[in-house]
Amino acid sequence: MANPIKLPKYSVGVGDRFAHEAKAQLQAFILAEGKGIDIVPVWNKSNREHNIIGSEPSSARAAADEAVKVLGWKKPYFADADHINLKTVDRFLQPCDFFTIDVAESRGKPADPQAVQAFVDTHPELAGEITIPGIERSFVTDRRFVETVANKFLAAVTEAGEIYRHVSANKGEGQFITEVSMDETDSPQTPIELLIILAAIADEKIPIQTVAPKFTGRFNKGVDYVGDLDKFSQEFGDDVAVIAYAIKQYRLPENLKLSVHSGSDKFSIYGPIREAMRKYDAGVHLKTAGTTWLEEIIGLAEAGGEGLALAKEIYAEAYAHREELCAPYASVIDIDPAKLPKPEEVDRWSSDQLVSALRHDPKNPAYNSSMRQLLHVGFKVAAKMGRRYLDLLSKEEETIAKNVTTNLFDRHIRPLFLGA
Numbered sequence: 001m002a003n004p005i006k007l008p009k010y011s012v013g014v015g016d017r018f019a020h021e022a023k024a025q026l027q028a029f030i031l032a033e034g035k036g037i038d039i040v041p042v043w044n045k046s047n048r049e050h051n052i053i054g055s056e057p058s059s060a061r062a063a064a065d066e067a068v069k070v071l072g073w074k075k076p077y078f079a080d081a082d083h084i085n086l087k088t089v090d091r092f093l094q095p096c097d098f099f100t101i102d103v104a105e106s107r108g109k110p111a112d113p114q115a116v117q118a119f120v121d122t123h124p125e126l127a128g129e130i131t132i133p134g135i136e137r138s139f140v141t142d143r144r145f146v147e148t149v150a151n152k153f154l155a156a157v158t159e160a161g162e163i164y165r166h167v168s169a170n171k172g173e174g175q176f177i178t179e180v181s182m183d184e185t186d187s188p189q190t191p192i193e194l195l196i197i198l199a200a201i202a203d204e205k206i207p208i209q210t211v212a213p214k215f216t217g218r219f220n221k222g223v224d225y226v227g228d229l230d231k232f233s234q235e236f237g238d239d240v241a242v243i244a245y246a247i248k249q250y251r252l253p254e255n256l257k258l259s260v261h262s263g264s265d266k267f268s269i270y271g272p273i274r275e276a277m278r279k280y281d282a283g284v285h286l287k288t289a290g291t292t293w294l295e296e297i298i299g300l301a302e303a304g305g306e307g308l309a310l311a312k313e314i315y316a317e318a319y320a321h322r323e324e325l326c327a328p329y330a331s332v333i334d335i336d337p338a339k340l341p342k343p344e345e346v347d348r349w350s351s352d353q354l355v356s357a358l359r360h361d362p363k364n365p366a367y368n369s370s371m372r373q374l375l376h377v378g379f380k381v382a383a384k385m386g387r388r389y390l391d392l393l394s395k396e397e398e399t400i401a402k403n404v405t406t407n408l409f410d411r412h413i414r415p416l417f418l419g420a
């Protein structure tokens with residue numbers, strides 16, 4: 001076997017819906033390198049996004065390769081098949097080298113009772129008092145609890161194993177990175193549930209390098225975290241400790257780390273994540289997928305003229321179709337319809353007004369999170385415009401690129417990896 005591909009300690013997932021901003025994104029990683037910190041980019045795009053836009057995974061890979069070549073990036077970089085399952089994985093096999101396995105559909109499906117019994121029998125260490133280095137209090141569980149958790153997750157983990165083996169048969173063992181994601185579920189997983197899931201993943205022989213649990217609180221698209229920060233902080237730290245423990249206990253890959261599917265812009269949790277990384281000397285993978293598209297709109301608005309007119313037109317269309325656009329994201333957005341300005345009103349706005357409403361600066365009184373969320377999920381409108389939209393992206397490339405790079409570096413990379 002060739003050397004297995006390893007995901008470095010710090011990585012950031014970036015999304016690029018229209019495959020136009022890879023260079024501007026990579027520029028932010030180059031800035032980080034200049035500050036002495038190694039972070040590698042992972043370009044991620046889900047099947048859902050590809051379907052909405054009408055794009056193929058190979059186009060995301062081509063855009064990443066091109067950016068890497070033009071800017072002379074010598075460090076690793078990856079293309080992530082984000083949230084795939086057995087039905088959707090095939091077109092990602094060739095272009096991707098990072099697979100985020102989503103088993104949402106199997107979660108909650110009753111597991112095979114025999115498999116559950118076998119799991120509980122093989123893991124007597126999971127029942128009783130569990131002490132995890134780094135966590136002061138201990139966890140007390142019993143057989144019944146392990147059984148309940150296994151019932152909830154074992155079918156999903158078994159399916160993740162099937163998907164992993166399917167990818168492995170096609171790409172070769174060790175030739176890609178595997179993540180298992182559970183973030184798109186109804187309730188968060190507790191640290192001890194995470195431990196049980198990791199034990200099952202190890203039994204299934206999935207060499208996971210990143211795991212994405214669902215954390216406590218709301219992770220709405222494109223806006224800040226809503227929830228109890230102290231609780232998040234404790235849970236995140238506990239999860240990191242659980243992972244370090246599981247790596248030893250179940251011989252999982254030593255670089256296994258948490259993946260935070262942030263839905264973008266969870267500024268207020270960066271502090272707690274940074275603290276946990278420091279305390280445990282842990283790495284992290286942060287997915288910040290969708291805001292690049294918002295920076296395109298902001299860049300167009302900032303450019304004025306045709307760009308501003310198109311940004312307004314996109315808002316008007318998104319406003320008219322808001323219900324349809326929001327439906328697939330219902331569980332991850334909180335839009336207050338009363339806070340959405342009428343398109344006729346926005347039509348009279350200056351470039352500055354539109355930029356201030358959309359740019360994620362919560363301190364700016366003109367910032368409008370409802371409007372931002374609507375446009376965040378409204379990329380289908382721009383996709384339908386086809387060339388008209390893409391041509392303007394090229395025409396206003398400079399203004400847009402500046403916004404994309406600044407957003408990624410100043411609002412994400414800097415606070416998370418360099419500190420305020």
Ligand SMILES: [Zn+2]
Pocket residue numbers: 083181183184261
């Ligand atoms: Zn996710």
